[in-house]
Amino acid sequence: MKTIGVIGLGIIGGAWAHRYSVAGQLVGTWNRSPKPSAPAWKTSPAEVAAAADVTQIVVADPAAVELVLKAIVPALGPGKYVVQSSTIDPESSARFQAMVQATGAHYVECPFTGSKPAAEEGKTVYFMGGAPADIDAVLPLLRLVSEVQFTIGTGEQAAAIKLAMNLNLAVQMEALSESLTFARKAGISDETYFDVLAKNAGYSPLAKMKELKLRAGNYDPQFSVKHMHKDMRLASATAGCADYPLLEAVRERLKLAEARGMGDADYCALIRLLQQGD
Ligand code: NAP
Numbered sequence: 001m002k003t004i005g006v007i008g009l010g011i012i013g014g015a016w017a018h019r020y021s022v023a024g025q026l027v028g029t030w031n032r033s034p035k036p037s038a039p040a041w042k043t044s045p046a047e048v049a050a051a052a053d054v055t056q057i058v059v060a061d062p063a064a065v066e067l068v069l070k071a072i073v074p075a076l077g078p079g080k081y082v083v084q085s086s087t088i089d090p091e092s093s094a095r096f097q098a099m100v101q102a103t104g105a106h107y108v109e110c111p112f113t114g115s116k117p118a119a120e121e122g123k124t125v126y127f128m129g130g131a132p133a134d135i136d137a138v139l140p141l142l143r144l145v146s147e148v149q150f151t152i153g154t155g156e157q158a159a160a161i162k163l164a165m166n167l168n169l170a171v172q173m174e175a176l177s178e179s180l181t182f183a184r185k186a187g188i189s190d191e192t193y194f195d196v197l198a199k200n201a202g203y204s205p206l207a208k209m210k211e212l213k214l215r216a217g218n219y220d221p222q223f224s225v226k227h228m229h230k231d232m233r234l235a236s237a238t239a240g241c242a243d244y245p246l247l248e249a250v251r252e253r254l255k256l257a258e259a260r261g262m263g264d265a266d267y268c269a270l271i272r273l274l275q276q277g278d
Contacts, residue, residue: 001140003027005052007045007068008059008086009035011221012112015119016058016145023144027051032059049075049082054138056083056110061230062092069099078104083138085110085126087227089163089234090156097130097155106134109155110142111162115222123147127165129158163238166231170250170267172206173228177271180214190215210268219265219272226263229254 005028006017013031020026021039028048029038042048049055049072057068065086076082082100084093084107093109100107109129118124124146128135135151142149152158179202183193194211197203213219232251236242253270256278262269 001025002053002081002137003051004054004056004141005029005040005042005048007031007048007055007057007072008064009038010058010060011116011223012085012119012124013056013058014038015116016056016124018120019122019145020141025141025144028055032064045071046075048072049080053079054081054083054141056085058085060086060227062086062088062234065092065096069096073099073103076100076103076105080105081108081134081138082106083108083110083142084155085112087111087162087166087231087234088159089238090159093129093155093159106131106137107155108134108138109158110138111158112146113162113165114147117222118147119145126150127152127158127161129153129155160238163231163235166228167235167244167247167250169206170228170232170254171246172204173210173267173270174250174253176207176210176214177268177274181271181274213266213268214271219262219269221264221266223267224263225254225257225265225267225269228267229258229263 004020004025006013007030009029009031017026017029017039026040028040028042028051030042030045030048045068057065059065084096097107110126112124112126114124122145125148126142126146127150129152152161180193197207232254236247236251257270257273
C-alpha cells in the first residue's frame with residue numbers, strides 16, 4: 001500500500017491522521033498552527049509531500065488549499081498523488097488539478113461527508129472525482145478512514161456534489177431549528193417533539209444526528225457554522241445559483257450566526273438565533 005501524509009490537522013484531518021498512523025501508513029503531517037506532537041509531524045507542507053506517495057489536504061477553503069498547493073508543488077512529480085478533501089467550488093477544483101498535473105503528479109478531488117464522529121470511527125463517506133486509474137491508486141488508503149466511496153465523475157463534479165449535499169443539510173438544519181423552536185413555544189417537551197418527529201416523514205439522519213446536541217444545547221463543533229457559511233457562499237457564487245431562495249435565506253442565517261460570534265460553534269447553533277429573537 002502507498003504511504004500518506006495529511007496537511008491540515010483540524011477536526012477532520014486530526015482524526016484521519018490518527019487512523020492512518022494506527023494503520024502504519026502515515027509518514028507526514030503538517031498544520032498551519034504548529035502541532036509538533038501530531039504523529040509523523042513535519043515542519044513544512046513540502047516535507048510532507050516529499051515523504052509521502054499520497055498527500056491528502058483537508059484545510060478550510062479554496063484560498064487555504066491554494067497556499068498549501070503552492071508550497072508543495074516543488075515536492076510533487078510523477079508517481080506522487082494529491083487527494084484534495086477540503087470542501088471547495090468546482091472552478092477551484094479544475095484550477096488545482098491543473099496545478100498538480102503540471103508537475104506530472106496525479107490529482108483526485110475527494111470531498112467527503114460524515115463529520116467528526118464518522119472521521120474518528122473510520123466511517124467517512126467520500127465523493128471521488130478524477131481519472132479512474134488515479135482513484136483506484138488511492139482507494140486502499142482512503143478505505144482506512146472511510147466506509148463508502150462514491151465515484152462521481154470529474155473533479156469538478158465531485159466538488160459540486162459536496163456543495164449540493166451541504167445546501168440540503170443547511171436548509172434542513174434551519175427548518176429543524178424553526179420547527180423545534182415552534183414546538184417549544186407551544187410548551188411541548190423536547191422528548192415528545194423528537195418521539196413524534198421519529199415517526200414523521202420529515203425525520204432524517206440529520207435530525208437523528210443532532211437530536212442530543214439540540215436537546216442539551218451542546219454546540220461543540222462537529223461541523224462549524226463558519227465552514228457551512230463558506231460552503232453556502234461558494235454554492236451561491238456558482239454560475240446560475242445566485243438567486244436560489246432557500247440557499248440565499250440560509251446563507252444569510254449563517255452569516256448572521258457568524259457575525260454573532262458563533263463561527264466556531266456547530267452549525268446546529270443556528271437555533272440560537274431564534275432563541276435570541278432573530
Ligand atoms: P477545522 O477544524 O476548522 O480545520 C481547518 C484546518 O484548515 C486547520 O488545520 C487550519 O489550520 C487549516 N487552515 C485554515 N486556513 C488555512 C490557511 N490559510 N493555510 C493553511 N491551513 C489553513 O475544519 P474541519 O472541520 O476539519 O474541516 C476541514 C475541511 O473539511 C473544510 O473545508 C470543511 O468545509 C470540510 N468538511 C468538514 C466536515 C466536518 O464535519 N467537520 C465535513 C465535511 C467537510 P489552523 O489550525 O492553523 O487554523
